[in-house]
Amino acid sequence: MSPLPTDTTTAGSAPPGPAAPAKAPPGRRRRPRPGRLGLHAFLMTVSLAFLAPLALAVYASLRPYDETSEHGYFSLPRSLSFDYYRQAFTDSGMTKYFVNSLIIAVPGALLALFLASFVAFAVARLRLPGSILLLMLFTAGNLLPQQVIVTPLYVLFNRIPLPYWMSDSMTMFDSYWAVILVHVGFQIGFCVFVLANFMRTLPQEILEAAIVDGAGVWTQYWRITLPLCRPALAALGTLQFTWMYNDFLWALVFISDGDKLPITSALNNLRGQFFTDYNLLAAGSVIVALPTLLVFLLLQRHFIAGLTLGSSKG
Numbered sequence: 001m002s003p004l005p006t007d008t009t010t011a012g013s014a015p016p017g018p019a020a021p022a023k024a025p026p027g028r029r030r031r032p033r034p035g036r037l038g039l040h041a042f043l044m045t046v047s048l049a050f051l052a053p054l055a056l057a058v059y060a061s062l063r064p065y066d067e068t069s070e071h072g073y074f075s076l077p078r079s080l081s082f083d084y085y086r087q088a089f090t091d092s093g094m095t096k097y098f099v100n101s102l103i104i105a106v107p108g109a110l111l112a113l114f115l116a117s118f119v120a121f122a123v124a125r126l127r128l129p130g131s132i133l134l135l136m137l138f139t140a141g142n143l144l145p146q147q148v149i150v151t152p153l154y155v156l157f158n159r160i161p162l163p164y165w166m167s168d169s170m171t172m173f174d175s176y177w178a179v180i181l182v183h184v185g186f187q188i189g190f191c192v193f194v195l196a197n198f199m200r201t202l203p204q205e206i207l208e209a210a211i212v213d214g215a216g217v218w219t220q221y222w223r224i225t226l227p228l229c230r231p232a233l234a235a236l237g238t239l240q241f242t243w244m245y246n247d248f249l250w251a252l253v254f255i256s257d258g259d260k261l262p263i264t265s266a267l268n269n270l271r272g273q274f275f276t277d278y279n280l281l282a283a284g285s286v287i288v289a290l291p292t293l294l295v296f297l298l299l300q301r302h303f304i305a306g307l308t309l310g311s312s313k314g
Contacts, residue, residue, distance in 0.1 A: 054289075056073065057282040057285055057286060058282075058286055059073075059077075060073055060278070060279050060282045061084050061085065061279055061280075061282040061283035061285075061286055062077070062080040062081065062082070062084070063077050063078075063079070063080065063279060064079065064081075064279070065277045065278070065279045065280070067079070068279060084279055084280050084282075084283035085283045085286070085287060087280060087283070088270060088280055088281075088283040088284035088287055089287060091269065091270065092266040092267070092269040092270050092284060093266065093269070094263065094266050094284075094287060094288075096259065097261065097262060097263040097265065097266040098263050098291070100176075100259075100260055100261060100262050100263070101245050101262040101263040101264075101291075102291075103176050104176055104179050104180055104183070104244060104245075104251070104262055105241050105244040105245040105262075106241070107180055108179075108180045108183040108184055108187075108240070108244045109237055109240035109241045109244060110237075111180070111184050112183070112184045112187045112188050112191055112240055113191055113233055113236060113237055113240065115184065115188055116188045116191030116192045116195055116236075117191075117195055117221075117226060117229070117233070118221075119134070119138065119188075119192045119196075120191075120192050120195035120196040120198075120199055121195075121199060121220075121221045121225055122134075123135050123192070123196045124195075124196045124197075124199035124200045125199055125202075125207060125220070125221075125225060126217070135192065135193065135196055138188070138189040138192040138193065139189055139190075139192070139193045140189075141186070141188075141189040142186070142189045142190050142193075146186060146249070147249075150249075150253055153178075153182065153253075153254070154173070154253060154254070156172075157171065157172035157173040157178045157254060158171055158172075158173045159171070160172040162175065162177065168257070173254060173256075174254070174255055174256045174257055174260070175254075175255075175260075176255075176260065178250075178254040178255070179247075179250050179251050179254055179255065179262075182250050182254070183243075183244045183247065183250065187240055187243065187244075191236050191240070194232060194235075194236055195229060195232055195233075195236070198229060198232040199225060199229065202225065202228055202229075206224060206228075207220055207224065207225075210224055230302065231302050234299050234302030234303055235302065235303045237299065238295060238296055238299050238303045241292070241295055242292045242295070242296075245262075245263070245291065245292055246264060246292070247262070247264065248262070248264040248265065251264070251265065252265065263288050264288065266284070266288070267281065267284050267285060267288065270284050
């Protein structure tokens with residue numbers, strides 16, 4: 001008689017559960033979905049469309065104008081050189097124009113961020129009565145077309161006196177102050193809108209703890225709130241510097257002295273009366289764009305962090 005099979009499970013132990021599903025091999029990746037492939041293809045197409053004019057300008061600036069006029073801009077090059085860059089930098093006197101642009105763009109961007117952070121802190125963190133109306137008022141200022149107030153500002157700046165050490169013309173007109181003031185006035189609304197919405201996402205418990213420790217309003221603003229807004233300030237600072245640096249309208253209207261004009265006006269010195277070498281003009285345009293590219297590369301990490309704020313929770 002064969003022995004009965006013995007049960008190897010001990011008393012009180014749970015019966016074995018179902019077998020775990022087998023894991024996929026570590027080297028195998030999930031196949032991308034068609035929707036994601038289409039999104040990547042669309043983004044690559046848009047990126048190439050935006051980069052194509054810049055690439056064409058760089059390509060044209062390295063070729064002689066006679067060669068492109070004979071064979072076209074989309075032909076293969078016979079020779080490449082950096083002679084146009086040297087000629088564009090020396091013929092247009094870009095050094096002083098670079099300095100003029102920095103005198104306008106750097107203080108203008110810093111002043112716009114500084115004043116906007118004041119208003120944004122009051123609107124978002126102090127819970128003042130009418131704060132929403134104030135935020136709407138600053139935001140609505142961006143909807144006003146800038147060109148409609150060129151004439152009133154021109155008349156106004158000619159009537160505002162300034163001491164000689166601030167302006168050679170003894171008025172606001174024909175001075176850097178006029179251009180900086182206009183830039184700050186038009187850009188502060190956008191900065192207030194962005195900073196106020198970012199400050200609303202900060203935990204209110206941080207300020208409450210600071211108030212319990214005896215922190216005043218200035219300490220709450222300068223030592224607690226502003227350090228937390230560093231990504232947003234970096235992103236806004238990059239945009240503000242780029243917009244003020246690339247501006248041509250306001251400097252052309254409010255500055256009459258050619259030695260005070262910004263870098264964008266230097267490109268006009270490369271245009272001849274009867275003939276324009278567009279390859280030389282392309283080289284000058286690339287040189288003008290280098291400072292904004294440098295600012296973006298230096299603040300790239302903070303700029304991307306500022307753009308992705310609020311994209312995820314936790």
